[in-house]
Amino acid sequence: MRFALSSATLRRRRNPSVDLQIILVILGTAGVVSAALSALKGLLDQVPDVIRSWRRVVDEARRTRADDDGDGTR
Helix, strand or coil, X not given: CHHHHHHHHHHHHCCHHHHHHHHHXXXXXXXXXXXXXXXXXXXXXXXXXXXHHHXXXXXXXXXXXXXXXXXXXX
């Protein structure tokens, strides 16, 4: 009788479809995190180029303003 109770308890514990759902959730989450990190890395790789371009724009604007102020045609 004890064996029958323990085997019934074992059957009720886990449903194989629940195990598969847990595995799929873990794999799906890992895939989403991987894609997000890859996209973030791509964005962060572009930051130095954006900063360099912004500095060039600011330097050119300063030079243009200095040239306009210095030639007296204003």
